[in-house]
Amino acid sequence: MHKSITIQQVAERANVSIMTVSRVLNGSSKVAESTRQRVQEAMQALGYRPNVAARRLASARSYMIGLLYDNPSEGYVSQFLLGALEHSRRKGYHLVVEHCRGDELTAVEQLMALLNESQIDSVILLPPLCDDLALLAALRQRQLPFVRVAPDREPGLSPYVCMDDQRAAYRLTQHLIEKGHQKIGFIKGNPNQGVSRQRYAGYLEAMAHHGLTTPEDWVQQGYFCYRSGMEAAHALLSQQDRPSAVFASNDDMAAAVVAEAHRCGLKVPEQLAVVGFDDTQLATAIWPQLTTIRQPIRQMAQRAVDILADQPELLAEDDHPGHVLAFEVILRGSSTTGA
Amino acid sequence: MHKSITIQQVAERANVSIMTVSRVLNGSSKVAESTRQRVQEAMQALGYRPNVAARRLASARSYMIGLLYDNPSEGYVSQFLLGALEHSRRKGYHLVVEHCRGDELTAVEQLMALLNESQIDSVILLPPLCDDLALLAALRQRQLPFVRVAPDREPGLSPYVCMDDQRAAYRLTQHLIEKGHQKIGFIKGNPNQGVSRQRYAGYLEAMAHHGLTTPEDWVQQGYFCYRSGMEAAHALLSQQDRPSAVFASNDDMAAAVVAEAHRCGLKVPEQLAVVGFDDTQLATAIWPQLTTIRQPIRQMAQRAVDILADQPELLAEDDHPGHVLAFEVILRGSSTTGA
DNA sequence: CTGAAAGCGCTTACAG
DNA sequence: CTGAAAGCGCTTACAG
Structure with missing residues (x-):
């Protein structure tokens, strides 16, 4: 075990008691500004890092x-x-x-x-x-x-x-619109999660804002899994008047849409644009790679x-x-x- | 912070010093069997769990x-x-x-x-x-x-x-053979990993053991990613004399094989059987779900x-x-x- | 085989 | 605003 700097050494260097160092450490306000400075410099200079084990043992907190x-x-x-x-x-x-x-x-x-x-x-x-x-x-x-x-x-x-899922969905939809798409389909996420609602709202908002319609047939229910994306994609793409772009509420479903498009002989993105959400591994594992939202x-x-x-x-x-x-x-x- | 049982309480109940409890705790051999028993019973009865912070502080070890x-x-x-x-x-x-x-x-x-x-x-x-x-x-x-x-x-x-990757690959290949397949293709994994070699060896071993051939064209190089699986699958399935089953060295590539099969209008598993390796999420996300190996x-x-x-x-x-x-x-x- | 003492690096009251 | 003392729950020498 690497022998490390202790509170004692910091105290000596700063010419104070360990009590004062402890106060600085814990952000107590009862320390003169000049003292605080001195202590902090000493900690810096020594590269002090408090010993978690000691801290936990001494305090009522568990950290x-x-x-x-x-x-x-x-x-x-x-x-x-x-x-x-x-x-x-x-x-x-x-x-x-x-x-x-x-x-x-x-x-x-x-x-x-x-x-x-x-x-x-x-x-x-x-x-x-x-x-x-x-x-x-x-x-x-x-x-x-x-x-x-x-x-x-x-x-x-x-x-x-x-993060603002609705805003993100809005931006992604807007991106498709800027690319010239007017018929944009949407695959919803699992209703057991709040983000599904928010993403859908962002899509609707952007479409409405640009005066585009969202016919019932272009909005399909999905459940975030690949399988549900396949089914939704099938429903979307087999329509007479099919969308030219599809917004899937996550990458798994978007990947399924890409696969389904290939199966129908549609070129992505030329004949069908697809966007996902999450930027998971899958987004760059498939081809073409997915336009998507990266969550922080x-x-x-x-x-x-x-x-x-x-x-x-x-x-x-x-x-x-x-x-x-x-x-x-x-x-x-x-x-x-x-x- | 939840006040918990200490070594002190265990010592009292067992009628020994804390030193002895510590010895039992650390598996020191210098404790009489009868004493050890008593201490262990006390620990059990009290539900004692050593305080990691104290341990770490006192010892030279960091745990x-x-x-x-x-x-x-x-x-x-x-x-x-x-x-x-x-x-x-x-x-x-x-x-x-x-x-x-x-x-x-x-x-x-x-x-x-x-x-x-x-x-x-x-x-x-x-x-x-x-x-x-x-x-x-x-x-x-x-x-x-x-x-x-x-x-x-x-x-x-x-x-x-x-785990024994070679043996696992052997078993999986054997499963395909038992299902009546004789023409079994293989997609290798990324050569930068040892398991790729081992899985390939298991496949070869099983094939040889059953007197089946493994023509060069039926063995394709992959890199564990979906994309490489697509390309390998394409190479495999576009052959005049194509395999009736494909063993992909991981699930991502196996998923790609399934997708490619669908694209070619081949039914899985009727016209093409596919097996993967790893039992990742993807294995049950797609349809049909993948036969695969679950690592421990x-x-x-x-x-x-x-x-x-x-x-x-x-x-x-x-x-x-x-x-x-x-x-x-x-x-x-x-x-x-x-x- | 067992135990009494010291100490790990901190924090918590308590004084001043 | 600052400090001296006690103690958190353990382990490490050191005795016996």
């Missing part, structure tokens, strides 16, 4: 954040996880990851078990768990600070991080950790701010030529 | 395991990660996850940086990092115990966990953690055992009807 997720099938979870893992390490926290399997126990029961065995003192909830009302109530009752990711309801209940998943993870690590007092408040992070439109071959 | 990975594109990594995360928590260890991006620094430099900032005292290496000779040398030099996952060379250098990824993760957590002394030895875990053949619609 452990629980990350609860529900749906393991998404690359979403693993991306978020990686981001949160890395950032929490930087912040001197440990992440305790728990998969709430829906089949065995309720999410609340699993939370209780988790609290029992590893003393986490704050929680991050991924969708769709972030909308589990029973879970939210249990968290409040135990007075556990928590942050939700992309929640669909009760925005004021806790701090949350998200890593940044959402970091922000969630920051909220919990930096502002424990904020969590006691009643009205919580939403942290809306920027997405990115990724243009690729499925909707543009020569790009 | 932190570094998990180094290279290729983030695989669902493999996230599955492994989840398994390792869960199991290491159970064992009272923390996992420090580090993504060694190939583009910026060498893996060795990143390892050094990691050792500097967070005092891990053992390491798990995922493929293909587990075959980075410079990294292995650095690890040995720093005397850091490590476990490799599915290494392709230097088996005796460290303990490792893996979670178990490999657990075993790797166990090796590091339980037997630190073993790691000093010179000859290291391989831990070969069992795979599973998953039969689905892409190769069987009515199943």
Whole structure:
């Protein structure tokens, strides 16, 4: 084990007691500005990093954040996880990851078990768990600070991080319109998730804004899986008056549309433009590669950790701010030529 | 923070000093069998779980395991990660996850940086990092115990966990043969990975064993991505004398074969049977679902953690055992009807 | 084979 | 605004 700089050494260099260093560390306000400066310089110079184990042992806090997720099938979870893992390490926290399997126990029961065995003192909830009302109530009752990711309801209940799915869908639709498309089909996502509604709303908004129609037949229900995308694509493309572009609510379904187009002998993007959503691996695994939306998943993870690590007092408040992070439109071959 | 059982309480209940409890905890042999029994009963009865923070602070050990990975594109990594995360928590260890991006620094430099900032005292290496000779040398030099996952060379250098890819490929090929197929095509994986060679060897072995031929045209080079699978499938299916079954070295390529078959108007599995490898999400996302091999990824993760957590002394030895875990053949619609 | 003492690096009251 | 003391729950020498 690498012998590292201790609070003692920082104190000596700054000519203060370790108590004062500790105060600076924990952002206590009861430190003279000049002293704070001196201490911070000493920490910098020495490259001091607080010992998490000692901290945890001495304090009533555990410096452990629980990350609860529900749906393991998404690359979403693993991306978020990686981001949160890395950032929490930087912040001197440990992440305790728990998969709430829906089949065995309720999410609340699993939370209780988790609290029992590893003393986490704050929680991050991924969708769709972030909308589990029973879970939210249990968290409040135990007075556990928590942050939700992309929640669909009760925005004021806790701090949350998200992106503007509706705006993103609007932008993507607008992109297709700018490419000259007027007949744009849409494949909805699984109705059990809030983002499905938001993405659909963004599509409708853009179409309406440009005076384009959205006949019933051009809007198909999907469920985010490849299979549902195939069926929706089939329904879309077999029509007499078929769309010249299709907006699928995620990449899996968009990939299915591309496959179905190939099967029908349609060239993508010349005869059919396709756009997806999420920028998963699949988006660049197929050909042509998918125009899509990249979610700021890593940044959402970091922000969630920051909220919990930096502002424990904020969590006691009643009205919580939403942290809306920027997405990115990724243009690729499925909707543009020569790009 | 939940106030938990301490070593003190266990000691009282067992009528010994905390020192003795500590000895039992750490598997020291210098404890009378009867005493050990008593202590263990007390731990059981009280539901005692050692405080990791205290342990880490008091000892020279960090109880932190570094998990180094290279290729983030695989669902493999996230599955492994989840398994390792869960199991290491159970064992009272923390996992420090580090993504060694190939583009910026060498893996060795990143390892050094990691050792500097967070005092891990053992390491798990995922493929293909587990075959980075410079990294292995650095690890040995720093005397850091490590476990490799599915290494392709230097088996005796460290303990490792893996599955028998060749045997799995053999079994899968045999399954196709049993279904009556004689003309079986094969799509190789990326040659930068050892498993590609092993899977190909298993296919060849099974074919030879049943007296079947493997003409050059029926074996195509792929690179594990969907795109390469499409091209290989095209090459395979456009032949005059085309195979009646295709073994793709992973699910992504197998999915591409299915798509290509549909495009050619071939029914799967009636006119073309397809099998993949890995049982990723994609395997059940498409239709028909893929017959494939399920790797024991979670178990490999657990075993790797166990090796590091339980037997630190073993790691000093010179000859290291391989831990070969069992795979599973998953039969689905892409190769069987009515199943 | 078992135990009493010291100490790991911090934080929490409590003084001043 | 700053500091001296005690203690968090363990392990590491050191005795016996």
